[in-house]
Amino acid sequence: xxxxxxxxxxxxxxxxxxxxxxxxxxxxxxxxxxxxxxxxxxxxxxxxxxxxxxxxxxxxxxxxxxxxxxxxxxxxxxxxxxxxxxxxxxxxxxxxxxxxxxxxxxxxxxxxxxxxxxxxxxxxxxxxxxxxxxxxxxxxxxxxxxxxxxxxxxxxxxxxxxxxxxxxxxxxxxxxxxxxxxxxxxxxxxxxxxxxxxxxxxxxxxxxxxxxxxxxxxxxxxxxxxxxxxxxxxxxxxxxxxxxxxxxxxxxxxxxxxxxxxxxxxxxxxxxxxxxxxxxxxxxxxxxxxxxxxxxxxxxxxxx
Amino acid sequence: xxxxxxxxxxxxxxxxxxxxxxxxxxxxxxxxxxxxxxxxxxxxxxxxxxxxxxxxxxxxxxxxxxxxxxxxxxxxxxxxxxxxxxxxxxxxxxxxxxxxxxxxxxxxxxxxxxxxxxxxxxxxxxxxxxxxxxxxxxxxxxxxxxxxxxxxxxxxxxxxxxxxxxxxxxxxxxxxxxxxxxxxxxxxxxxxxxxxxxxxxxxxxxxxxxxxxxxxxxxxxxxxxxxxxxxxxxxxxxxxx
Numbered sequence: 001x002x003x004x005x006x007x008x009x010x011x012x013x014x015x016x017x018x019x020x021x022x023x024x025x026x027x028x029x030x031x032x033x034x035x036x037x038x039x040x041x042x043x044x045x046x047x048x049x050x051x052x053x054x055x056x057x058x059x060x061x062x063x064x065x066x067x068x069x070x071x072x073x074x075x076x077x078x079x080x081x082x083x084x085x086x087x088x089x090x091x092x093x094x095x096x097x098x099x100x101x102x103x104x105x106x107x108x109x110x111x112x113x114x115x116x117x118x119x120x121x122x123x124x125x126x127x128x129x130x131x132x133x134x135x136x137x138x139x140x141x142x143x144x145x146x147x148x149x150x151x152x153x154x155x156x157x158x159x160x161x162x163x164x165x166x167x168x169x170x171x172x173x174x175x176x177x178x179x180x181x182x183x184x185x186x187x188x189x190x191x192x193x194x195x196x197x198x199x200x201x202x203x204x205x206x207x208x209x210x211x212x213x214x215x216x217x218x219x220x221x222x223x224x225x226x227x228x229x230x231x232x233x234x235x236x237x238x239x240x241x242x243x244x245x246x247x248x249x250x251x252x253x254x255x256x257x258x259x260x261x262x263x264x265x266x267x268x269x270x271x272x273x274x275x276x277x278x279x280x281x282x283x284x285x286x287x288x289x290x291x292x293x294x295x296x297x298x299x300x301x302x303x304x
Numbered sequence: 305x306x307x308x309x310x311x312x313x314x315x316x317x318x319x320x321x322x323x324x325x326x327x328x329x330x331x332x333x334x335x336x337x338x339x340x341x342x343x344x345x346x347x348x349x350x351x352x353x354x355x356x357x358x359x360x361x362x363x364x365x366x367x368x369x370x371x372x373x374x375x376x377x378x379x380x381x382x383x384x385x386x387x388x389x390x391x392x393x394x395x396x397x398x399x400x401x402x403x404x405x406x407x408x409x410x411x412x413x414x415x416x417x418x419x420x421x422x423x424x425x426x427x428x429x430x431x432x433x434x435x436x437x438x439x440x441x442x443x444x445x446x447x448x449x450x451x452x453x454x455x456x457x458x459x460x461x462x463x464x465x466x467x468x469x470x471x472x473x474x475x476x477x478x479x480x481x482x483x484x485x486x487x488x489x490x491x492x493x494x495x496x497x498x499x500x501x502x503x504x505x506x507x508x509x510x511x512x513x514x515x516x517x518x519x520x521x522x523x524x525x526x527x528x529x530x531x532x533x534x535x536x537x538x539x540x541x542x543x544x545x
Contacts, residue, residue, distance in 0.1 A: 176411060183397050183408050190395035192359050194409050194455060195383025 008148055009270040010263060015154045015223075017262020018161035022216035023239035024246070024254040025168065026209030032185035032249040033205045036104050040081050040115035041213055042236025046122065046229060047077045048214025049221035056137050063137065067160075067215060074214020078206040085110040086202070122229035131227045139223045153223030160219060164212055165255065172251075177204050185249065234278070241285045247295025257296060260284075309368075310335045310463055310494050311356070311387075316365035318348075318355050318518075325351040327518040328365065333463060333496050338489050340497045340505040340526075342539055343515035349498045350392050352515070353467045356496075357389045358382045370462060384412055388461035392468050392498075394452040398441030402432050405440050405451055409458030418458075425454040428484075446477035453484065463494045470501050482508050502539035506530050514539070 023045060030038045051073030052066045061069075089107050139153025172178035180201045184191045191198060220235070221227040239254075242261055246253025261284060265277040288295065311333040318326040325348045333339045343349050354360040356367060358379035367375045369387055377385075388409075397405050406425060410418045426433040429450045435443065440451055449469055456464055466485070470478040478501065485495055485508050499505035506512055506526045514522040514535060522535060529535045 179400075179404060179408050180411065182400060182404075186397045186399045187395055189359070189391070190397055191408075192379040193357060193383075193389050193391045193395055194411065195380045195388070195459060196408065196411060197378070197380040199378075 004147055006267075006270060008150075009266045011148070011150065011154065013263035013266025014259065015157040015262070016265065017259035018157055019216050019220050020235060020238045020242050020262055021255040021258035022161055022164060022212045023235050024242040024258045025165075025251055026213040027239055027243045028246070028249060028251050028254045029181070029205050029209040031243065032251075033181060033202055034086065034104075034107070036086075036107050037111075037240070038081070038086075038206075038209075039108065039112040039236075040085065040118065041209070041239070042232025043115045043118045044074055044077050044081070044210045044213040044232070045217035045220075045235060046119070046232040048074045048217035049227045049231060050122065050126070050131075051214070052218040053131055053133065053221065053227050056134055060134070060136075066137070067218065070214050070218040071211050074211040074217075075207045077214065078208075078210025079203060081111070081114060081210070082203055082206040085114045086206075087199075090199075090202075119229050119232075126229060128229055130225075133222065133225055133227060137222055138225055139219070140225065151223065153219065157219055157223065160215065164215065168208070168212070168251070171208070177201070181205050181208075238281050241281045241288075245284060245288045245292075245296055247297040250295070250297045253295060253297030257284075308334055310337075310370055311496065312366075312368040313356070314366050314368075316352070316355060316367065317363045318351055318360055319363050320351070320360075325518055326355065326362070329515070329519050331513055331520060333494055334511075335462075336489065336492070336494055337511060338485060338495045338497065338509045340499055340509035340512045341515055342499065342502045342505060342512060342529075342535075344538075345500075347515045348518040349515055350467055351518075353389060353391070353465050353496075353498055356382075356465060357387070357391075383459055383461075386460070386462035387465070388456040388459050388463075389465040389467065390449075390452045390456045390469060391465075392471070394448050396440045396443075396448055396451055396455065398439065400440060402436050402438060402440055402443075402451060405455050406432070406458055409455035412459060417460075421458050421460060425457060429454050446473050446480075449473060449477075449481065453481075453488075457488070457493070461493060463496060464488060465496045465498075467498045468500060469497070470499065470504065478504065502535070506540075 023041065026041050027038065048070040052070040055061060055066050055069045086107050089103050089110070139151060139156055141152045143150050143152055172182055180196045181204065183196055184198055184201045188198065217232065221231065238261060239258065242258035243254045245257035261281055264280045268280050269277040309332045313329060313331045315328045315330055316326050317324065317328060329352060341349055341352065351360060355362050358377050361376050366373060369385060372385065374382055374385060397408065406422050407418065410421050413421060431447055432451060432454060440448065443451060453469065469481050473481065482504050485497065489495055497505055497509060506529060509526045512524065512526050512529045513520045522529065522532065524532065
């Protein structure tokens, strides 16, 4: 079974896994800081894709400009999302409210609401069908290495993901804002005492997480040639599974699990029909929840 | 009303939901002084400390620090103004390294000032230097308390609030912590100390307040309070009359 086709599928799985990882990091960062799942993250992914596509159809800039535009759109959307769905529930600063489950669950619903509204607006404007993407921008030019053939999009995915994962590590370990994000995630009370501006830190977390998500959306849209308003749902679910498998607030865990997930899907589809791939994610989720309730990497509660 | 006071709290009220925790509390810390607040569990000492640091909001009254009204400012502005706290329960960043904990404490400093201040704290607490790259959660209770104090001092505060620094520590470590408080004052920081260990607190402080039911019930110089029959009976385990 270990033929050339199998190797090819593994590489495909790895590139999809990297995309899940980029989306999962956004989830994980926000979960780490606010202890809540951001249900609108899939829509950020979609917004990144559409922002890039609109730039392409209006003034056809070079690809890196398209990526920058998606990046800016993601940052802006993350900022707006936090403002709209999360900040209104942070008015209460006493300890009881900070620990309140009701307030946390309220943002669960408000982010879901924003997600539905954004998706519906996109369908109203663009229709729910796949958008047509100019041929020049599709990342499907074949590149032959030996007897293996890849698409140029895969190299872009590898390159960009590694740059972004590395950049994020640098940001979280070396910069002031990164340290603040980790401090708030580790101990919000302690963060207030040392003079960290928690509000600003939360906004930064949304902006960073959404930037990663939006770029992932753009590249996948161009690589798979599929940009449509509901495109964020499936990767959102996959990234959510990766986050849960990784232990909810461990970035490293989420990345590893996203890669496992992507590879497992690719292997599944090489043996079974295409539709079975999605089943793998749900299977992993169920197995994780039953046998590893704290996630595969959640034992030590190492956060962000 | 003297201008020599670094911290002036006047008629402070704090409510938590239906419950009123602080009921018109007034308290002053002179520049360069060590002031202690004594009282049993549940009289509102930690609430007072949290209100000063902006973690809790007050419903009325005022907090003036260094000539500026800081009532209900957000905590990060209060720290930036020069008022830091080593809080109850230490609240260190357990999954981050000692180095990162210290760096976060000096988050408002320039890189050069940060390096200087870090060197100063590592000189003071040799144990932190030897554990520099370790996760803070691996430290013992006493070491965590030292990290907590070092982290608070990183921002070069004019006033350091300390909430129960000796809680749960071995007697030898407690002595170290109290020696440290005197040393911190000599370096030019004023200190407001909340303590259960009234005897030790009265030994290092110049002035003391006793809290009950969310307000001050007794106040005076440390020597006065050490001799006060009520204080002796309630907090020093002595005999009345």
